[in-house]
Amino acid sequence: MTRSFEQAMAMFEPALPLAVAYSGGADSTALLVACARQWPGQVVAVHVHHGLQAAGDDFERHCRAFCDRLQVPLVVQKVDARHAPGQSPEAAARHARYQAIDALALHGRAAIQTIAIAQHADDQVETLLLALSRGAGLPGLSAMAAQWQRAGLTYCRPLLQVSSRAIRDWLQAQGVRFIDDPSNVDERFTRNRIRARLLPVLQACFPQFRDTFTRSSRHAAQAQAVLQEVAAEDLTRVGAPPDIKALQALSQPRLANVLRHWLLSVHLVTPTSAQLAALMVQIAACRTRGHQMHLKVGQGFCVRRGGVLDWYNPRPLSPSSTPSCP
The missing domain is CATH 3.40.50.620 (HUPs)
Incomplete structure (x- = not known):
């Protein structure tokens, strides 16, 4: 109050x-x-x-x-x-x-x-x-x-x-x-x-x-804290960079959650909703050795490297592209 x-x-x-x-x-x-x-x-x-x-x-x-x-x-x-x-x-x-x-x-x-x-x-x-x-x-x-x-x-x-x-x-x-x-x-x-x-x-x-309104924000923050804990546990299981087969075993909500967590915690990248949805479709479709990925995510690209999903930026991060403060 x-x-x-x-x-x-x-x-x-x-x-x-x-x-x-x-x-x-x-x-x-x-x-x-x-x-x-x-x-x-x-x-x-x-x-x-x-x-x-x-x-x-x-x-x-x-x-x-x-x-x-x-x-x-x-x-x-x-x-x-x-x-x-x-x-x-x-x-x-x-x-x-x-x-x-x-x-x-x-x-x-x-x-x-x-x-x-x-x-x-x-x-x-x-x-x-x-x-x-x-x-x-x-x-x-x-x-x-x-x-x-x-x-x-x-x-x-x-x-x-x-x-x-x-x-x-x-x-x-x-x-x-x-x-x-x-x-x-x-x-x-x-x-x-x-x-x-x-x-x-x-x-x-x-x-x-x-x-x-403040109470609603506190509820959202508590829920987000739980999602962060789940994402950290899932990232430990799938690896960083994450194994594609391990990602495919996750439910859609947990897949979205761990991808956001991996991109932000490891690469300081926050994908848009459209980028994340496209990435999830490609992960689900990645069932053969010849399936390639090269998707724009943030200022860089998500790519397949063997059996894992990776992200790279062709240009160094600028200060303005780092995550904003709380």
Whole structure:
């Protein structure tokens, strides 16, 4: 269920020292202030300058001045977050942010144990609705994880059960100033249209939608965890690269599950639904020595090599083609 800002922070117990991803906006400002008060001397702020807006330099100046007043060290990471053709602008910016934070934590501040990110309950609902609009499977419907490991660090989202309104109410009560990023109301971005048009309707029709949607995402995440365990067991049995005859012995749902797991865990590839369906048809048809396979999957190709299924990429993976962060 949704919590107050104070309740969420009381339950947050990160390993220290802690870095807070700080944009200067309301959510990250509230998280930074609360963490700095709770763990004085153990918190550093990380501001990523995306290089996408003319106001980016103003955001950086605001963050520097605010951190000086708060007596919290600030590290600014400048990145080029422009998106490649066919890539989502939001995904490109997110990928650049995580890379910058990883680099800081691993090389600039090696003692950092935890990275805190201020995404909240409304962000979680928007993520779920985006996943539904794209026909996502369980990984997408699981929305955002409250905690995960990346590059040897623990990432946390302590505010996932706190509404945006509750965060702003807390800031107002504290008399703390923040900046509003104008891109957050630009309805050219699907997420912003959801925020501006759908969330008010959901609030009117289903006042508890944040709780119920979040519960559905937790159920999806639990189911996905079970599928991951089954896929790992099946991959151990069929091998990596997988034996084609062993794959043919699996039911269709387990075959799809283990293929996704193999491609992602071994090759960092996520097949489309059409690619996966075509691959499964070819596996079923592969009954003779002369049967060949050469199917486009992700940025590379699935091929038959003797009795096993293999994947190769004729070109090295680019950073933008790696899996997105949770």
